[in-house]
Amino acid sequence: MSQPTLSFEQLRHSAPLALRQYIAAGQYQGHTSGLAQGRVQANIVILPNDWANEFLRYCTLNRQACPVLDVTEPGDPYFRNLGTAIDIRHEVSRYRVYRHGELSEEPSDIEHVWQDDLVAFAIGCSFSFEQPLLDAGIALRHIDLGRNVAMYRTNIDTRPTARLSGKLVVSMRPMQAAAAIQAIQITARMPNVHGAPVHIGDPALIGIDSLSSPDYGDAVPVEADEIPVFWACGVTPQSVVQTSRPPLCITHAPGCMLVTDVLNSAL
Amino acid sequence: MSQPTLSFEQLRHSAPLALRQYIAAGQYQGHTSGLAQGRVQANIVILPNDWANEFLRYCTLNRQACPVLDVTEPGDPYFRNLGTAIDIRHEVSRYRVYRHGELSEEPSDIEHVWQDDLVAFAIGCSFSFEQPLLDAGIALRHIDLGRNVAMYRTNIDTRPTARLSGKLVVSMRPMQAAAAIQAIQITARMPNVHGAPVHIGDPALIGIDSLSSPDYGDAVPVEADEIPVFWACGVTPQSVVQTSRPPLCITHAPGCMLVTDVLNSAL
Structure with a gap:
């Protein structure tokens, strides 16, 4: 890679958009604890439309465990309510892809598994x-x-x-x-x-x-x-979804949250 | 009807379940302001599944105007998270039925318009x-x-x-x-x-x-x-839904809210 690698201290103080661009460019695949300080970090769950509709009902009924901060339209890979539009296919440092409840891969980008019927959820995190x-x-x-x-x-x-x-x-x-x-x-x-x-x-x-x-x-x-x-x-919804074995479910890898533009103080 | 009519003062102090049974029996078709005091009253929106899925996304993104207190599974006419199971086909005193955005009737029961793909939402009210x-x-x-x-x-x-x-x-x-x-x-x-x-x-x-x-x-x-x-x-979601003219939308009539078992203090 041509760009110089940033230090952890630089990542801590980077702006959230710059951090996500750095991640999307494949320059960082680590955990996000303490990065872009002061910004909301979110759990990610991505499901096919049919399962997504039921999952949103589940989250609505179990809001304390599953506070949904943003949800995409089916097939639209962008979160549009967490600051600058966030392309969920690229801007998380590491993902987990589950097929029928089994972990199938842990990629740093999900463009190759994206489908036109997927819905992405950003869920609040402690x-x-x-x-x-x-x-x-x-x-x-x-x-x-x-x-x-x-x-x-x-x-x-x-x-x-x-x-x-x-x-x-x-x-x-x-x-x-x-x-x-x-x-x-x-x-x-x-x-x-x-x-x-x-x-x-x-x-x-x-x-x-x-x-x-x-x-x-x-x-x-x-x-x-x-x-x-x-x-x-927020592990509750992930654990519940995986137990029910949908054909496809994509999440962030543990500790590799989505870093949003939203200030923690705005929650 | 064989039962004696209750006074407004009796309705004010009735238990929510008894009030809903009285309404379901066709004994009361008036407004619910001040009835079953201390219990949460809710706005009702009922939509076919396809529209309901999008409406739940809309409510999630606009939670301050559209706080969803309960949502049913498609075709299930019972709210199961507002106290004793509530049959949404009978337990609201007066409904409004809209077809393609136009008010078509204002019945006191919706059994005759119920469909297997309907989803009901209970939305918090001021x-x-x-x-x-x-x-x-x-x-x-x-x-x-x-x-x-x-x-x-x-x-x-x-x-x-x-x-x-x-x-x-x-x-x-x-x-x-x-x-x-x-x-x-x-x-x-x-x-x-x-x-x-x-x-x-x-x-x-x-x-x-x-x-x-x-x-x-x-x-x-x-x-x-x-x-x-x-x-x-809470008029926001009703106004938005009616503007978009779904084939079928059922709401409570103005002032005729669903009286739940939930205590206001629990919100």
């Missing part, structure tokens, strides 16, 4: 509420430890549609009581990124046997004076 | 945020005057889909500054019923020529020491 928590002086242990957040499958049923159903997946952040109370208030103001927690305290009450064995992400320790705080998680 | 405003001691002039709220077509474009587009419709309530500030805070907490206002002050800035000539509802006077406060209005 990156957007972690920054306001940090800004309020609330430490987030998984960040301090350089780990992914711990996520668990609960025994809470989501609201089903004909073919889409499953248990709610939550992310957990341990906090002292005062921080938990503050975090509830801050996140309650952000319904587009999961809103207030769904549970605090005893994990067994929502069907989680052991905090040390998360279903997704990395375990983080909970200290004796801390309460685990559980938020609805 | 009745749900007016009660918390009243509870906070904020007077609402249209209620004091026994009028419908004043609604206006603005020059604000909604986010379009392929066939659905149009201007935002807003409702206006005049308030003194202190009440307006309080009302902004209270409604901001209720994103499922239009959320915070979209505008305060000069109506010309959003394309409203004259407050005394509302496009829908009744005019109410704005006093010299008051500010007009404008909220996104």
